[in-house]
Amino acid sequence: MKITRIALAAAVMTAGAAQAAEVTPAEVQFDEYGAVEVSLSGAEGNPENGAAIMTSRGKGNCIACHAVTALNDAPFHGEVGPTLDGVGEYRTAEELRGIVANAKMTFEGSVMPAFYKTSGFIRPGNAYTGKAAKEEDLTPILSAQEIEDVVAYLLTLKES
Template identity: 70%
Template sequence: MRLTIITAALALSGGLAMANPVAPGDVAFDDYGAIEASLTGQPGNPDNGREIMIARGKGNCLACHEVTALKDAPFHGEVGPMLDGIGANRTEAELRGIVANAKKTFEGTVMPAFYKTSGFVRPGDGYTGKAAKEEDLMPILTAQEIEDVVAFLLTLQDG
């Protein structure tokens, strides 16, 4: 009983952070593609963001971007812009929007939407003739991972 009362008191006082992150379909982009509000209500962890940027199975940012601060990781790409100094040149809201869905800021970009679950063009299977399923996909990154990547990008002040 006591634990229930303490938990309820923390929840009412704001001691428990936003339990449910903003769902990908509910993200509020401004006219320029920025996302003002945190997707989780929690600050991002730049150390986790660094790891996500390097991870080939997650962000894989280095497949397209070069980042001097990540020079210890191999195979930096040249498709996207160098990210040195991005934290000094873009706001947190702009970075959050670009990482979540860069097409909202840069129409026609090849950068994938890391926090999107629907609205994809899916061709059918040419071999079997079966149409692609229309169900939602899982986002590439979670809301907290988006916040973590943004926190890391904000550390990139020199460039």
């Protein structure tokens, strides 16, 4: 009985160690090319959720700027950014994670929003709005798990 309890406790501790903690936006570590090596949520991404985020106007709305043939059922694909068809063949999960979290770390002049950033924004303040901009951190556009879901979906986009 005692051995069973020890084995159970060890299994629970191992499972807990395997589940990494969520990386906050301020803790994201980009490499010199903008890639992010570790999962932001500590969990696998769900490609179905990623597709929903990419077409949701209240979330990522990636198709507003990028064409994705696999998402042709969703209207209004944009042409501002490159097509994402086949991106899962020439980009790694780490590269995609970095680009979705903050594309400016990979492409300096990108107009793509930083989906996992909370500070460091330029705010207009009194000169434009008549109200002072608040200096507190903002909420990221996507959560850590939503970033992982989008990355999981993008990795499914292979040339046929």
